[in-house]
Structure formats: structure tokens, C-alpha cells
Amino acid sequence: MLLLCRVSAAGRTLRRWGSQRDGGGLLHRALSFSSGRCQGAGPGEGGAQPAEDSAQARYRDTVLLPRTDFPMKLTGQKLLDRELQIQQECGFADLYSWQRARKAKKEFCLHDGPPYANGDPHVGHALNKILKDIRNRFEMLRGRQVHYIPGWDCHGLPIELKALGELGTSGLSPLQIRQKAREFAVGAIARQKAAFQRWGVMADWDKCYYTFDGAYEAAQLKVFQEMHSKGFIYQDYKPVFWSPSSRTALAEAELEYNPEHVSRAIYATFPLVTLPPDIASEEGVSVLVWTTQPWTIPANQAVCYMPNAKYSVVKREDNSQLLLVAAERTASLSALLGTELQIVATFTGSQLQGGVCKHPTIPEKQVPLLPANHVTMAKGTGLVHTAPAHGMDDYSVASHFKLSVECMVDEDGKFTEMAGPDLQDLAVMTEGTDKVISMLKACGALIKEEQCVHSYPYDWRTKQPVVIRPSKQWFINTESLKDKAKDALQKVRVLPESARGGLLAMLDKRTYWCISRQRSWGVPIPVFYHKETGDALINKYTMSHIAKLFKEKGSDCWWELPIETLLPPEVLKKSKAGPVSEYLRGEDVLDIWFDSGASWAAVLEESDPRADAYVEGKDQIGGWFQSSLLTSVAVRKKAPYKSLVVHGFAVSEKGEKMSKSLGNVVDPDVVINGGKDSGTPAYGADVLRWWVAESNVFSEVQIGPNALNSARDSINKLRNTLKFLLGNLQGFDPRVQAVDAKEMYYIDQYMLHLLHEYSMKATDAYGEFDAGRVIRLLQAFITRDLSSFYFSVIKDRLYCEPEDSLGRRSCQTVLEELLDGVTRSIAPILPHLAEEVYLHAPGHERDETLFKSGWIKSVSVWRRPGLEEAMEGACAIRDSFLSTIPGKNAAQYDVTVVIEPSLLFELMESLQEEPSSTSSQLAELMMAARVNLTSEMPRDLPPDALLSHGTFLINLEGGVIREDSAYSIAVAPTSAARCPRCRRYTAQSADCLCPRCQTITENWSDSD
Structure with a gap:
């Protein structure tokens, strides 16, 4: 027992x-x-x-x-046919609707981050969608009602460019551009949706969300309206990342940093024309600055210094030129210039206050020396050339000291008339830079030119470098939201936890978010401008009216309807505005990160518009995770998600990023259906799913023949x-x-x-x-x-x-x-x-x-008490038995188990009540011919018996009673013969059945 x-x-x-x-x-x-x-x-x-x-x-x-x-x-076409048959017979298409209709105590909401509708499905899609589906199917199986609505991000420049192809925007109206872009997005969505269904992803594929739907756009505008009413959205003229290749402003999330970018860095002099009052008179001193963007020199408005740093006037040994530089940069500058720099005088940065320099290329222009906290000593001279129109830190200095922000660069990245006849119409990054350097050289201000390899922002769509230039744009004041967003993020579970640091760092990095774009394919910003003053007309009345129109007609109506319909008399009256004839509709559209970032408002249920999880790749740390957090915190003071799951990217088996040029792109359609040659077999959808499941998705996920073959073999096992x-x-x-x-x-x-x-x-x-x-x-x-x-x-x-x-x-x-x-x-x-x-x-x-x-x-x-212990004890004895006869057939041996009276003996008695048996549960477990259970070693053991000993430690009452039970095993070849039916060694002779099989065959014959 x-x-x-x-x-x-x-x-x-x-x-x-x-x-x-x-x-x-x-x-x-x-x-x-x-x-x-x-x-x-x-x-x-x-x-x-x-x-x-x-x-x-x-x-x-x-x-x-x-x-x-x-x-x-199952292989080849039989495998593919069987999977499709299973999907049909087992109602894969109706499963989501079925589980939504059933009663459930709890809901599990996984909000789908919208994939971009600009191409064919790829393995990155497979990694993401299958990872989500695994969790959704698990939650559904355990009785929860799953809320999962797939969606697509449908606006933006990449779609616009692909849709127009070689046509460009020349001669096309906004509505024509939008029509072509919509057609392109719809086609991409159809291809991606078909792939997701083939992978077995559970959803109601007839009820997805699309950011170009009127209802979605209306919900998005409601978020915009609430953020505007709370003062988080404003219009301003300030430097933004500008893409000349796209002719639009970009947000930080739309940049790619090229670490191999090469700039023509220069060291240039600004002659001091007014010495600071605290510095002894030194004639002919020039401030030495360093910049990697020489084209910004014409827009210079000041030279900045660090107030607490030490600065020195040094004399060049080779030509006696006097230069003002940071004291700690003297040694490196001496090596760079190839001459000794003799220190003439040293003082603190704060003593530079009041100094004025002459602009090197604009003789009549003078620029002040100003203190600034962004000055560093890591590179350069410790004195920073400051062009407020072309730098974020520079603009902050200009705002503080009321400097003018003069923009000499147009939307194509070329110098304007303001830059002067020598520079007008030159592209600033190429021939414009050449010309500025030659101008500095001509006036004797160029001290040194060198190539500088550094990380530089590029337009993530066109892969071309951007510039920083001021523009009148719409912004979100993320500086005022940052602390609230951080607090909300502390209540969010992040997997892996290591990703939390990246999220917080990105919030710290972003002080404002430019949300306006100068394109046609997107959600128009619902603003009207006064024809004479340029003042913006935007308030809750105008926005509510436009949102209603968008919901009914879609955002094309912004261009289709007359302005009198967009701005009717009752709205003008509530807005206390003049007649409609005084206004023009705006032409900017919203950043697509705002599009997708407002998805919580359009998709999640109003009762608790917080998802249990957002699951996306690590690139969304600075993208959708952030835009969703900022918009939700601004409107509702809480995050739109309870947990974030951040997965890695799919890479080749060599760990390389996939690219067509390297020939290492893995097409999920080829994975499932096979390729043209025999080296690419049809694996089916389940192999693709196993690959996702088996991978460590929190790091880079490798895929290739080895990984897929391994997945297939594992499934076959x-x-x-x-x-x-x-x-x-x-x-x-x-x-x-x-x-x-x-x-x-x-x-x-x-x-x-x-x-x-x-x-x-x-x-x-x-x-x-x-x-x-x-x-x-x-x-x-x-x-x-x-x-x-x-x-x-x-x-x-x-x-x-x-x-x-x-x-x-x-x-x-x-x-x-x-x-x-x-x-x-x-x-x-x-x-x-x-x-x-x-x-x-x-x-x-x-x-x-x-x-x-x-x-x-x-x-x-x-989980019966004592059951586990009885079996573990028996298995320990079994291990001892098998190790005594390595490589031999256990069925050919009799085993004698000797245990002194103890708890272990009682446990073994529960498996074999009689002293000797060929059919007890203990004998079955040992797989031996016969098992003898006794408390004393028999005296009549055969001479060829093999002996072994062991102990089994048992804890009682959580360790209050401990019993270390010893046991011995005697193993000897059995004298019984092998039964011709069961092949166990339990028969009296080789030509007769064992007693058990004799009885069974007799009954078998009787039943026949």
C-alpha cells in the first residue's frame, strides 16, 4: 500500500x-x-x-x-495541401469571431502595431505576427476573450514615392497623388494580409484597421484636438531636420544615422574687434572655431564659450598669429597645426563676456561671444561657431539672447538670395560647401581643413543626408510631457527589462516633436491661415467640424470640398473669426508617427483603452512605442499599454542584416511553398512558426536553411x-x-x-x-x-x-x-x-x-502525496540496476532489492506487495525478468551475481525528519526462458508460453 x-x-x-x-x-x-x-x-x-x-x-x-x-x-505538396485543408476543415477563418462571441470572465488585448503598407511580406513580418499569434492562441485556449485587430499604417512618403515611381509629383494635384498612393497601399495590404492568413494568424481579417479610413482619421483628429486644447501642440518657426531629397521636415524617428558619413571639417578664425573688458589688451587676437558644416558659416550669429572652462591666448611659433582657444585643447591643436603654441595669457570663460568678433566672410557683420552650456572640450577648439538657423543648441542660445534666426537655405537644400550672389542656388552640402571654404581661404580665415568621419543623420526613406534649417512647423512640446511619460512608463512591464533604458533615453533626447509634413499623402492638419496676417485659425469648433467630415467622407474631402463647407458660417461665428474669404486651408499633413501613435484611440475599446501588450521590434523604441505613449499620456495621463514586448530583428544565419545585394534575403513565401530549385523545399507554415517560437526573440533572430531544417526535423520527431x-x-x-x-x-x-x-x-x-x-x-x-x-x-x-x-x-x-x-x-x-x-x-x-x-x-x-517519492526512490534503485549491467538486456536478469525496514522499504512495498514477482509494478519499472524485495541479503545468491549499493535520502515534514535509506542490489542472469509471445524471460522453456500469455491466448482463442 x-x-x-x-x-x-x-x-x-x-x-x-x-x-x-x-x-x-x-x-x-x-x-x-x-x-x-x-x-x-x-x-x-x-x-x-x-x-x-x-x-x-x-x-x-x-x-x-x-x-x-x-x-x-508530410512533405512537399501533400504537406501544403494538408495545412490548407486543416485551415478549412477546422475553421481557422472563423475562430476569432467565435471566441469573441463566447462569454469569458477576462479579456486579453494585444494591440497590433501597424505594419507599413509599402511592400511584400518578409520574415520580419513573420517574426512579429507569429509571435503575437502564439500568445493570442494561448490566451484563447485558456478561456480568455482575445481582442486583436490587425492594422496597417497607410500614409507617408515611402508609399507616395513608390506609388508615383518615375512620374514624380510634377503636374499632379494632391488628389491625384493621394489616389495613386491609396491604390498602391491597398495592393500591399492585400499581399501582406494573404500571407498573414497563410501563416495561421488568428484574426477577423474582414475587420482590420487602416490609418486611411475616415473613422480612424476622425479619431486621430480628436486626439490632435485634445492635445491642442491642452497646449501640447503649437506652431513655431525653429530649426528642424529637413530632407532636401524629400522636401519635407522630419522627426527624429524618421532619421537614420550613417556612422561613415564624411564631412569637410574646417578650423576658421573670427577676429576679435572688441576685447572683453576683463582681458588685458592684446592686439590682433582671433577666435578659432571648428565645424564639420562649413556651409553654415554665412549664417553665423555668435561664438559660444563654456563659462567655467579655462581659455588661453596662444601665439603660433611659425607665424606669430594670436589665437583664442580652450586651454585644455592647446596640446592637440599644436599637434594638428604642426607648430608650437606659446601661451600668452590664460583666464576663465566667464571673463570673455562682452567680446565681439568680426564675421569672416561678411565684413560689415559683427557677432558676440556668448556663454553656453552645450560647449564641450571633446573635440575642436572649445569655442563653438553658432548659427541659430542650423542647429538645435544654437537656436536655444538665440532664443535666450534674442538673436535673429536667418535662414539662407531653401526647401531643396540650396542657398537663397539672402546668402549673396556668390552662394545663391548652390546646394549647401556639395558645391555650397566648396564655395564657402574658398571664401574663407580667400579672406585668410581658413586655418586648417580635414576630412571628418562621423555619424550624421540621413532621411531613412531616401537614404540621403538631411540638413537642419528653420521652418514654420507644427510641434508637440514633448519637454512638458517627458516627466509624465516617464512616470507612466514605470508602471509598464517591459520584456526584456533591458529595453526600458532605451525607452527612457529616447524620452530624454526628445525636447520637441515636429509633426507637420509638406506632403500630400497623409491626414491634413485641420488649420486655416489668414491670407494677410498668416495667423492660424484652429480651435475645438473647427477641428470638431473637420473630424465629423473626415468620418463621413474621408480626408480627401479636405481637397475636394470648397472651403465654405470646411469652414461654415456657424463655425466661423463660434470661432469669432472673419468671413471665410479671408482664409486659406493649410497644406501640411501629419507625421505618420502621429497617425499610428493615435491608434489606441481608434482601435482599443473605450471601456479600458489600455492594451495588455504591445509587441514590436526594437526599432519601435524610438517609434510607435514612444508616439503611442506621448499621445496617450497627453490626453489620458496614462500609458496605452500594460506591458511592452521588444523583439529583435530577423537576420541571416551569419548574423548579417538581410539585403538583396548580399543575396541573403529569406522570403517567407518560399519558406512555406518552396523555391524553384530542390535546395529550397516546401516547409509549410508550422515550420515557420516553430522557427519563431524556438528563437530567442529578445535578440537578433537568425534564419536560413540550417534553422529551417532543424525546425522541420524537430516537428517530425x-x-x-x-x-x-x-x-x-x-x-x-x-x-x-x-x-x-x-x-x-x-x-x-x-x-x-x-x-x-x-x-x-x-x-x-x-x-x-x-x-x-x-x-x-x-x-x-x-x-x-x-x-x-x-x-x-x-x-x-x-x-x-x-x-x-x-x-x-x-x-x-x-x-x-x-x-x-x-x-x-x-x-x-x-x-x-x-x-x-x-x-x-x-x-x-x-x-x-x-x-x-x-x-x-x-x-x-x-499530484498524490507520496506518489512522487515512491517513484523517485524506485527509479534511483532502477538506475543502480541498469548501471550494473551496462549495455545488457535488463529483461534477462533477476534483481534482488535489499532494504532494511524503513520508509523506503514501505514505499517499495507499495509497488510490490509479495516478496518475489515477475508482474509487479516494481518488476515492470525495472523491466527485469523477476524482482525480489527483501530486508536481508539472501544467502543462496548465485556465484555470478553482481552486487551494488546505494542510498536514497528522504525528507519528512519539510526536513524535520530525515531518513537516509541504504539499499543493495544483487543482479543475476535469470534461469527462465524467453516467452515466444511477450518475449519476456518468464517462461519455463523456450517452446512454451509464460503463465500470463498462456491464459491470454486461451481466452483469445475462446473469443475467436
């Missing part, structure tokens, strides 16, 4: 339950299934024998071998196990034939306990977005607990016991639970395989699908 007390085994041994020529070993390898009856050896030996004697052949039909038409492997389980459940109906857990063999109960542990760990892993851990748990469970242990142990009982016996039904009950648990545990990752197994599995109606039947079912009775 099993001792039902809480005992925990310390120092448990690993279950090394390999075949050891143990009479079968891994049964699902030893047996080869055909579509119907399993072919191969009987239950006793692994693999078919060269020839079977007539006695063995005579009893073959009395052995209950596995039978199933579930295929061990899993199919092998599932086929074994299905084959042994042929004719078993758990609804009427299942055995109650309390009546089961202890090893069967123990397997339910291990299944319960596995299912709990898998559940926790899914909840952490860690599908890779699920796969590792699954593979360990199958390899260690099933294939190498349980399947080997139960083969005799499963194949050779009477079909309806308690022992066999007990085993089948567990096999059905194992099949069900393993299939459900892997279903979120492999939905096609899971539903295919479920179609073959017993115990449910034919029209029922796995995904409509819930998560893994486990009951508390599976």
Missing part, C-alpha cells in the same frame, strides 16, 4: 532510462508504422529479427500493436511521438473506458503528475512570451520522461495484456491524457499539427476542434 505522506526525495538522480538493450528501448523508433497496422517487431526486442520461428509468428496476432493512419511525415500515442489509443474511448486515477498503476499516476508539472511550466512560459522555453520543456519531457522512460516501461503491459484489462486501460488512460496535454501545449505554436492530431484523437465529437475545446486539463488528484 502506498504510504500517503508528504515525502520529498533529496539528491534525486536524473532518469537515465535509456534502452540499455532493455527489451525495446524507444518503441516509437523500434516500430515502423504504415497506414493501418504497425509493422515490425513484437514488444520484447527492439527491431524486427532476421527470421521469426513459427512459434513467434503464431502468436503475433494476439499482440496489440499500435495502429493509426496518422502519417509519420514530435510527429513520431504523437503517432506512437495515437497508434496505442486505437479503439480506446476515454469517455467510457478511462480508469480513475486512484485505481491506476503508480507509474501511470506518476506520469500524470509529471504531465501536470510540465503543463504548469508551459503555461507560465507562454505567459512570459517565452515560447522557446515551451519547446525546450516539451523536448525534455518527450525525450526524458516519455521516450526514454515511460514508453519503454509500459510496452509489455500495453501490447501483451488483455485488451480490456485494468493495467492496459490504466496505461491507455494516461496515454490519452499525454496525447491531449502535449497536443494542447504545442497548439499555439503549431496550430495545423495540433488540429491534425485532434482529428485522429479519441474522446470527442468529429466536428469539434481543438481550439474550441480549451487548454490542458489537469486535476489535483494527479
